[in-house]
């Protein structure tokens with residue numbers, strides 16, 4: 001396989017939920033992005049904009065009333081059309097390691113971290129025999145910087161940060177080429193956020209095992225995204241409206257889409273002003289730009305579909321150096 | 325307005341999570357309480373909101389010592405304080421449409437007659453549109469649900485608002501909108517605020533004064 005070929009390649013991914021009385025909710029519309037080996041892509045956007053639905057679509061975990069379109073290729077496998085047997089046996093855990101939104105809830109409360117790691121090793125790898133499982137579980141804990149002297153604890157005896165590392169250790173067991181982290185730092189204080197995302201980042205380009213994994217991190221924490229992402233995808237009302245290099249996005253030039261700019265302006269160390277208005281109903285999206293009702297740059301042409309590509313805006317901000 | 329003196333509190337007698345902590349909030353003042361994960365600040369916030377009885381120490385509300393907590397606290401004292409928690413989903417009754425969620429404290433205090441006027445006033449203040457008000461919690465996003473929880477905390481016109489990590493689950497824009505809604509309410513009523521959290525930048529930007537957990541004991 002081409003070492004630089006994307007690990008995950010998403011094209012035209014859409015998800016619709018069919019509701020009673022013929023209502024349709026457009027949760028994800030026409031998403032297109034790649035994640036390369038050794039790369040971290042942060043998917044950001046406000047709550048309810050469709051980020052977790054996109055993640056569920058990749059894992060085949062959408063509810064029965066969902067319809068998908070497009071493709072999401074992981075190697076040769078299209079995650080959107082794979083059957084449940086394939087998803088359960090070869091995708092979840094083996095091809096995609098999931099770092100869950102609330103690690104404490106993801107861990108089984110009545111069992112120690114060690115026994116959960118050993119079970120996952122036995123399920124996902126060819127390791128057999130008590131001594132070998134024990135060693136493999138300890139190695140997995142070590143890779144996620146989970147302290148060996150806490151392996152015999154139960155999840156409720158762990159702090160938030162250690163529960164996160166335990167969940168990360170479980171996600172790494174199957175040695176999946178793609179790590180998917182859905183809000184991995186919610187509720188953690190800043191030091192723990194930094195430590196947690198730094199640990200995730202280490203597995204993207206890991207000198208200890210020589211592996212280059214791809215990391216898709218879903219988050220509303222812009223500081224966490226700035227810290228570890230190579231590229232940033234901004235989602236608004238189900239669409240990826242901007243896909244940009246992280247250093248440009250968070251740097252002096254800033255993002256180019258008016259929504260992305262508004263999101264950064266809302267940070268407490270910037271203007272701390274909210275974007276006026278509310279996000280639109282995903283069941284009742286306009287034909288044109290969904291941000292138009294809240295956008296101070298909107299004109300008549302914004303009632304038409306925004307241009308395709310990595311910047312879905314009719315009047316994006318122009319970087320200073322281009323204008324000069 | 326609120327004075328906590330040498331409060332010790334926790335969930336097991338022999339292992340308090342809050343030890344000998346003192347803190348006060350003057351009328352109309354906004355105080356940020358900053359501390360790392362798991363330090364016990366949420367427990368202290370629950371004591372201040374009369375939701376958790378401390379093992380020892382004194383809590384003064386308008387200069388009067390509090391003797392009863394939770395449902396035993398006199399109604400006039402309970403209703404003087406509004407509370408917003410981090411996890412809106414855990415604190416919202418999943419069966420209630422947002423209108424009823426917001427109105428619940430009015431009905432519980434026998435003031436059901438005020439519901440229509442009060443909800444009509446609060447919904448735009450916290451940024452909720454009419455179509456959202458008829459939905460139940462599982463039909464709205466975290467940010468929309470937290471807006472409803474803030475409206476519920478304001479519905480009895482509290483003189484003190486306790487916000488425990490109110491914005492920790494929210495994106496930057498929704499967080500800024502909710503902080504602005506709190507500040508509009510405080511500007512209109514002169515209410516005091518105790519905001520608990522671990523985001524220094526946020527609390528310093530938001531509050532008149534920010535104290536660190538380590539400096540309180």
Ligand SMILES: Nc1ncnc2c1ncn2[C@@H]1O[C@H](COP(=O)(O)OP(=O)(O)OP(=O)(O)O)[C@@H](O)[C@H]1O
Nearest residue numbers: 160335341359360361362363364365366367368522
């Ligand atoms: N109902 C409970 N029963 C037992 N222990 C509890 C309970 N609630 C909280 N604790 C424990 O009390 C300690 C302090 O909890 P608290 O929630 O007050 O901290 P915090 O500073 O708000 O943390 P975070 O920022 O992570 O929310 C923690 O160790 C927590 O596990």
Ligand code: SF4
Nearest residue numbers: 289292295302313314
């Ligand atoms: S397309 Fe128009 S309305 Fe939409 S973000 Fe760009 S300028 Fe604003």
Ligand SMILES: [Mg+2]
Nearest residue numbers: 362365366489
């Ligand atoms: Mg807390």
